[in-house]
Amino acid sequence: MICGVDEAGKGSVLGPMVIAAVGVTSESVLDGLGVKDSKELSPGERERLYAVIRKKCAVATIRLDAQDIDAVRVEMTLNAAVARAHAQAISKLSPSCAYVDACDVNTFRYAEMVKGNLAAPCEIISEHHADQKYAVVSAASIVAKVVRDRAVASLAKKYGEIGSGYPSDPVTIRFLTAYIGKHKTPPHIARKSWKTVSNLLAQQSQSHLADF
Template sequence: MICGVDEAGKGSVLGPMVIAAVGVTSESVLEGLGVKDSKELSPKERERLYGLIRKRCTVSTVRLDAQDIDRIRGEMTLNAAVARAHAQAINKISPSCAYVDACDVNTLRYAEMVKSSLDSPCEIVSEHHADQKFAVVSAASIVAKVVRDRAIVSFAKKYGEIGSGYPSDPVTIRYLSDYIDEHKVPPPIARKSWKTVSNLIAQKTQRSLGDF
């Protein structure tokens, strides 16, 4: 078996990062489905393909919530955390070869980072933009994206309009700012170790001091 591994939500300030591994006996299993990098697909198309991928392939996911990421970042770099999570997703499938989307400028170094957390021998093919080069990684990117998007929808039902969760999203930043104004602390779904959060708190603290 070979598998592809990718993640969604790595740079998000709200919500989880989801890592997915998709295993196949041959890439021909994915032929004709039209899988591609999840960013190039509409939400409706991702949902459709997600169902087909789950039917045809072996799938595993690892979810790291905001609190998990804050805790882990006190122990290691984010890239190291992603590599370990990639390995955890691979371990659940036990393929002979895994294609991973490298989260390090040095692809060989990233492959070694993943290997160091594997339970059993597995060839690691680490490349940048692997989700655009290998169908099996494209499939993993779709699974990770759908699982994460569903989590964001669930959070929105509980917390209100939170946007995409990314720092570049004005809706997300407005939600964060309003929540901190009201509660004086970031929401439970926020990654408190992110500069986006600490900068917002610092700005508000300076503004409050300025009132005096």
């Protein structure tokens, strides 16, 4: 078996990061399906392909919620945490070879980081933009994106409109600003170790001081 690994939500300030591994006996299994980098697909197309991938391939996912990411960042860098999660997803499928979307500027170093977290031998091919080069990694990117989007939609049912969860999303920032303004603390679904959160807390503190 060969597998592809990718993640969704690494840079998000709200919600989980999801790592997905998709395993196939041959990449020809994915021929003709229209699998490509999840960012190039509409939500409807991702959902359709997700169902097909689940039927045709072996699939494993790892979910790290906001508090998990905050806890792990005390021990290691985010890249190291992603490498460990990539290895955990790979280990669930036990392939002989895995293609990973490198989360480090140095692709060789990232491959070694992933290998260092594996209990069984597996060839690691680490490349930038692997989700655009290899169909099996594209498939993993689709699975990770769909699983994360479903998780964010579930959180929105509880918290209201939270946007995509990324710092670049004005809806997400409006939600965070309003929540912190009301509760004086970030929501449970926010990554408190992110500068976005600490900056908003500092702004709230400054505005309260200005009231005196």
